[in-house]
Amino acid sequence: MSALLTVTGLGRRFAGGGLFRRRRVFHAVSDVSFSVPHGGVVGIVGESGCGKSTLARLVLRLIPPSEGSIRFDGQDIRGLKRGELRRLRRRMQLVFQDPYSSIDPRYSVRDALLEPFRVQRLPPAEGDATVAGLLEMVGLSPALARAYPHQLSGGQKQRVGIARALALRPSLVVLDEPTASLDVSVQAQIIGLLDRLRRELGLTYLFISHDLGLVRYFCDRILVMYLGRIVEMLPSGAEPAHPYTRALLDSTFEPDPRRRRHITRLSGEIPSGWDPPPGCAFAARCPRATDLCRHTLPALAPVSGDTASGQQAACHHPLI
Ligand SMILES: Nc1ncnc2c1ncn2[C@@H]1O[C@H](COP(=O)(O)OP(=O)(O)OP(=O)(O)O)[C@@H](O)[C@H]1O
Ligand code: SF4
Ligand SMILES: [Mg+2]
Numbered sequence: 001m002s003a004l005l006t007v008t009g010l011g012r013r014f015a016g017g018g019l020f021r022r023r024r025v026f027h028a029v030s031d032v033s034f035s036v037p038h039g040g041v042v043g044i045v046g047e048s049g050c051g052k053s054t055l056a057r058l059v060l061r062l063i064p065p066s067e068g069s070i071r072f073d074g075q076d077i078r079g080l081k082r083g084e085l086r087r088l089r090r091r092m093q094l095v096f097q098d099p100y101s102s103i104d105p106r107y108s109v110r111d112a113l114l115e116p117f118r119v120q121r122l123p124p125a126e127g128d129a130t131v132a133g134l135l136e137m138v139g140l141s142p143a144l145a146r147a148y149p150h151q152l153s154g155g156q157k158q159r160v161g162i163a164r165a166l167a168l169r170p171s172l173v174v175l176d177e178p179t180a181s182l183d184v185s186v187q188a189q190i191i192g193l194l195d196r197l198r199r200e201l202g203l204t205y206l207f208i209s210h211d212l213g214l215v216r217y218f219c220d221r222i223l224v225m226y227l228g229r230i231v232e233m234l235p236s237g238a239e240p241a242h243p244y245t246r247a248l249l250d251s252t253f254e255p256d257p258r259r260r261r262h263i264t265r266l267s268g269e270i271p272s273g274w275d276p277p278p279g280c281a282f283a284a285r286c287p288r289a290t291d292l293c294r295h296t297l298p299a300l301a302p303v304s305g306d307t308a309s310g311q312q313a314a315c316h317h318p319l320i
Contacts, residue, residue, distance in 0.1 A: 002037065002038055003035040003036065003037055003038070003071075004036055004037065004038045004040075004072065004073055004171060004172055004204045005035060005036040005059065005070070005071070005072055005172060005204070005206070006034075006035040006036075006070075006071040007032060007033060007034055007035070007058075007059060007068065007069070007070050007071075008033045008068055008069045008070075008071075009031055009032075009033055009067060009068040009069065010029060010031070010032040010033070010055070010058055010065050010067070010068030010069075010070065011027075011029055011030050011031055011032070011065060011066045011067045011068055012028050012029040012051075012054055012058055012063065012065055012066050013025045013026060013027055013028065013066045014026040014028055016274070024274055025274075026273045026274050027227075027228050027273045027274075027276050028051050028054040028228055028273055029051045029054050029055050029058060029065075029228045030228045030229050030276075031068075031229060032055060032068070032228075032229065032230055033068075033230075034223055034230065034233065036172070036204055036206055037204070038171075038204055039198075039202060039203075039204055040204055040205075040220050040221070041198065041204075041205045041207060041218060041219045041220050041221075042205070042206055042207070042219060042220065042221050042222075042223065043207045043208075043209065043215035043216075043218065043219030043221070043222045043223065043236070044056075044206065044207070044208045044209075044215075044222075044223045044225060045208075045209055045210065045211070045212050045215045045222060045223070045224055045225070045248065046210065046224060046225035046226055046248075047210060047226075047248075047266075047270065048210060049270070049273075050225040050226055050227060050228065050270075051225055051227075051228040051273075052176070052208045052210075052225060053176055053208070054228075055225070056094065056174045056176050056206070056208055058070070059092075059174060059206065060089075060092055060094055060174055061077055061078075061080065061085055061088065062094075064078075065078065072088065072091070072092065072172070073091070073171070086119075086120065087120075089119075089120070090120055090168045090169075090170065091170050091171050091172065092170055092171070092172040092173075092174070093165040093166070093168070093170040093172070093173050093174070094165065094173075094174045094175075094176060095158075095161055095162055095165045095173060095174070095175045095176065095178045096161065096176055096177075096178070097176060097177040097178065097180045097181055098157075098181065099157050099158055099160060099161020099162075099164070100149045100157055100161070103115070103149070103161075103164070105148075105149055105150075106148075107148075107149075108145065108146055108147065108148055109131070109135070109144050109145050109146070109147050109148075109152075109160055110127075110128075110131050110145040110146065112160060112164055113130070113131050113134050113135075113145075113160070113163055113164055113167060114127060114130070114131065114167075115164070116164060116167045116168050117130075117167065117168070120168060122168070128145070130167075131145045132145065134163040134164075134166070134167055135160075135163060137163060137166070137197070138159040138160070138162050138163040138166075138193060138197075139159060139193060140156060140159050140160070140163070144156070144160075153186075154181060154182050154183075154186060155182060155186040155189060155190060158178060158179070158182065158190055159190070159193065161178075162178075162190075162193065162194070162197070166197065166201065166203075169201070170203070171202075171203070171204055172203075172204045172205075172206065173203055173204070173205055173206075174205075174206045174208070175194065175205060175206070175207045175208060176208045177208055177209055177210070178190060178194070178207075179191060179209075179214075180209070180210070180211075187214075191214070191217075191218055194218075195218070205219075207219055212224075212245070212248045212249055213249075215236070216236045216237070216249075217236075219236050220235070220236060221233065221234070221235055221236065221310070222234055222235075222236055224240075224242065224244065224245045224248070226244050226270075226281055226282055227270060227271060227273060227276060227281040228273060228276075229281070229314065230300060230314070231244055231245070231282065231300075231313065231314045231315070232244070232245045232300075232311075232312065232313045232314070232315075233300070233310065233311065233312045234303075234309075234310075234311045234312075234313075235309050235310070235311065238309060238311050239319075239320055240313075240319065240320075241303040241304075241311065241313040241315065241318040241319050241320045242282075242313040242314065242315045242318065242319070243282065243286050243287065243288055243315065243319060244282045244285075244286070245313075246319055247266045247285075248266070251266055266285065267285065268284050268285035269284065269285075270285075271284065277294070278294075278295060278296075278297065279292075279293050279294045279295045279296050279297055279298075280293040280294070280296075280297065280298050280314075280315070280316070288317045290316065290317065292316050293316050293317070296316070297314075298314045298315050298316050299314060300312045300313065300314045301313070301314070303318060303320060304318075304320055
C-alpha cells in the first residue's frame, strides 16, 4: 500500500523563559519519522505530555515544525502558503476529545455542521439536506439539527464532532483521544462508528490515545511515544520489544490470567522536555537500564533483524 502521509525527522521545540532569564527550549517532539498507508489505521500511544497532540498539530500543519518534512499524498506540505493550506484542510481533519472545544457554544448542530463549508468558502449543495445526511451518517436523528450543545449527551456531541470533521470528505482523519471522556459503553459505540465510517468512506486514520489496549484493538500499526520520541513501532498484535511498551501493556486491563506476566509497574518520574537526558529517557524507570542506556541515546532499529514486520525499537537491551 502506498503512503498517504509520510513524516521524516519531524521536530518541534517551544521557546520558554523571559526577558531577563536565559532563554530555554522545550523539546516537545524530536526526530519523528513514520508513514501512514492509504486506508490504514495507525495508532499513537504514550502517557500524558509525551507529545501526541503536538505531533497531531504538526502533521495537520496547525503549527509549523522546527525541522523535518511532511508529505501528504506525495506533496511536501511544509512550505505551503495560506490559501494552499486552507485547501489542504479539506483533505485532512482533526477530531478532538472535546468536540465542542473548537465549536462556538452558541452554534446549533446545524451551524456547527455547515461551518466547514463557510470556512472553505464552499456552498453546501442544499444546507438542510446536507445537515440531515451528515447526522444520519453518524447515527443521529436529523431532528437534532436545531439542538444546542448543552442539550446533547457526550456521545451525541462526539458524533456531531465526527460528522463535522467528515463534512468535506477528507482522506486523512486525525483522532486525538476521541473517546477519552466517554463512558465505556459509549466509547465502544463511537469506536464501532469510526470503524464503519472508515470502511464505507475509505478513510485513513491517525488515532491518538493513552490507552494501549484500545489502540491494539483498533489500529493496524502502533507508534509508542516517550518524551517526544518514538520508542517503538510495531504491528498491533506483536509482542513488545521495548520495556516501556511492555510496561504500558501490563498496566492495561488483561482479562486472561495466562497473559498476565512480566508485571512491570510504571513508577518514577518522566524526565523534563526542558532538559532531556543524554541517553534513553526511560532509563530512570526501566528495570533493565545500564550505564550504556544512561549515556547513549538508543536509535530505532529493526527488532531481532526482523525487517518483514517493520517492528522497530529504540532500546539497547530489547525484550525480543
Ligand atoms: N505552545 C507550547 N509551549 C510550550 N510547551 C508546550 C506547548 N504546547 C505543548 N507544550 C508541551 O509539550 C509537551 C507535549 O504536549 P502534548 O499536548 O503534545 O502532549 P500529549 O501527549 O498530547 O498529552 P495528553 O495525553 O495530556 O494530551 C507538554 O509538556 C506540553 O506542556
Ligand atoms: S535503552 Fe536501556 S533504559 Fe532504555 S528502555 Fe532499553 S533497556 Fe531500558
Ligand atoms: Mg494530547
